Amino acid sequence: MILLSISEVKEFMSKLLLSDTFDSFLFIEGEIVTFNTFSINGYLQKDFFDKDMIPERNYSLWKELREYCFSLIRGKRTPLRFKFVFGLSEPNIEKLLRQQGLSFTPQDVQGLYLNISYDGHSLRCVTGTSMNLFTLDKSLEEAWDKMVQKFFVQKEISFELM
Numbered sequence: 001m002i003l004l005s006i007s008e009v010k011e012f013m014s015k016l017l018l019s020d021t022f023d024s025f026l027f028i029e030g031e032i033v034t035f036n037t038f039s040i041n042g043y044l045q046k047d048f049f050d051k052d053m054i055p056e057r058n059y060s061l062w063k064e065l066r067e068y069c070f071s072l073i074r075g076k077r078t079p080l081r082f083k084f085v086f087g088l089s090e091p092n093i094e095k096l097l098r099q100q101g102l103s104f105t106p107q108d109v110q111g112l113y114l115n116i117s118y119d120g121h122s123l124r125c126v127t128g129t130s131m132n133l134f135t136l137d138k139s140l141e142e143a144w145d146k147m148v149q150k151f152f153v154q155k156e157i158s159f160e161l162m
Helices: 009-018 062-073 090-100 139-154
Strands: 003-006 026-033 037-041 081-087 109-118 123-131 159-161
Touching: 003 139, 009 062, 009 123, 026 062, 037 062, 062 081, 090 109, 090 139, 109 139, 123 139, 139 159
Parallel strands: none
Antiparallel strands: 003 123, 003 159, 026 037, 026 081, 081 109, 109 123
C-alpha cells in the first residue's frame, strides 16, 4: 500500500473526469459531497439487463459512470469532498500476474484497488490489495504499487510518494 499525493489537482481532475485515462478501471464505489451527499455503488444489477446483454464483470467501468459523476461535480464551486474506489479488471490482474512472474492465480486475488479521495484541499490516491487467501508474500502488493506509479508517470500525472 502506498499513498500518492497529487500535486496538480486541476490537471488530475481533468484526466479523471474529461478524458479516458481511467476508463478501463472498475468502479467499485464512490461518494461525492456537494449540496447533498451522493453515494454510488458500482456493483452491477444483473437482473436489469436483457439476458443476452448481461456483462461478465460484476462492477461498472469508470467510463460508464464518469459523465454522471462529472455532472455532480461540475459547477462554480468545488465539491466539499469525494472518494472513488477503482479496481483493476480481472484480465488486467491476470496480465499483471503473468508479466511479473508471480505465483498467485487470478482466483487468489480478490482485488487490486486505487482509492482516490479529495478533502476540499488535497487529492490523494492510495493503493490497496485484497487476497482470497492468507499470505505473508507481499510481491503482488509491491507489483501493484509499482504499476500504479508507472501508470501515473505514463499518463503525466504529477504525484509525490508519501
